[in-house]
Amino acid sequence: MGVTELGKLIPDSVRKTVDFTQLSNRIVALDAYNALYQFLASIRQPDGTPLMDSKGRVTSHLSGLLYRTINFLENRIWPIYVFDGKPPEEKTLEIARRRKVREEAMDRWVKLLEEGKKEEARKYAQRALFLTDGMVEDAKKLLRLMGIPVVQAMADGGEAQAAVIAREGKAWAAGSQDYDSLLFGGAPRLVRNLAITGRRKLPNKDEYIEIKPEIIELNEVLKALKLRDRTQLIDLAILLGTDLNPDGVSGIGPQKALS
Numbered sequence: 684m685g686v687t688e689l690g691k692l693i694p695d696s697v698r699k700t701v702d703f704t705q706l707s708n709r710i711v712a713l714d715a716y717n718a719l720y721q722f723l724a725s726i727r728q729p730d731g732t733p734l735m736d737s738k739g740r741v742t743s744h745l746s747g748l749l750y751r752t753i754n755f756l757e758n759r760i761w762p763i764y765v766f767d768g769k770p771p772e773e774k775t776l777e778i779a780r781r782r783k784v785r786e787e788a789m790d791r792w793v794k795l796l797e798e799g800k801k802e803e804a805r806k807y808a809q810r811a812l813f814l815t816d817g818m819v820e821d822a823k824k825l826l827r828l829m830g831i832p833v834v835q836a837m838a839d840g841g842e843a844q845a846a847v848i849a850r851e852g853k854a855w856a857a858g859s860q861d862y863d864s865l866l867f868g869g870a871p872r873l874v875r876n877l878a879i880t881g882r883r884k885l886p887n888k889d890e891y892i893e894i895k896p897e898i899i900e901l902n903e904v905l906k907a908l909k910l911r912d913r914t915q916l917i918d919l920a921i922l923l924g925t926d927l928n929p930d931g932v933s934g935i936g937p938q939k940a941l942s
């Protein structure tokens with residue numbers, strides 16, 4: 684659904700930072716595509732080149748998936764990976780826009796590499812992300828070989844299916860970087876940063892920060908924003924813009940949309 688602007692309204696008071704150990708013995712329904720794209724972005728060579736096998740096939744997503752899932756299991760966190768289905772026609776324009784951004788980033792990356800500007804090139808490499816059907820199927824195969832549940836959503840939006848799984852009590856929370864899970868299906872809680880925990884370098888700075896899992900409770904969000912129920916949260920997201928109406932309502936930013 685794509686509701687990045689919504690995150691700007693969620694106050695720090697409802698964001699609970701925790702350690703992996705505090706999620707022990709919890710089942711989390713994870714947005715698989717969201718996690719795989721994060722692995723593709725972060726697991727790269729200094730010049731931005733992704734990890735590859737001897738045949739030149741990208742393996743960054745598989746490396747991240749393997750080691751992160753092992754990390755979950757070592758901490759007794761039980762993941763369910765939910766994969767996207769076919770996107771709706773209403774999302775065609777947004778998909779085309781994203782493809783154009785990736786293609787432009789790819790061209791810029793290649794040009795900067797040719798100029799020997801490796802550090803700058805890496806930034807564009809992280810924007811030139813794409814998952815092929817083959818990469819997705821390899822990820823599913825790896826998870827099944829590990830004995831990890833894999834759920835195929837019937838339509839676009841693995842986070843939507845993950846939210847329903849959480850709402851129905853089959854998982855304790857939905858896991859994603861996006862805030863969609865609070866809208867779709869009414870997941871009682873969202874866990875962010877599960878796929879990117881650890882030390883991370885700040886952009887353009889020789890400085891690192893520690894990233895930990897973050898829990899956001901739906902009821903706490905509604906209370907903090909003084910919203911009656913989840914339907915008002917959905918209306919708020921529509922005003923700000925989503926993948927299905929990228930521009931939202933002209934002239935309305937986060938604070939005005941909330942009021």
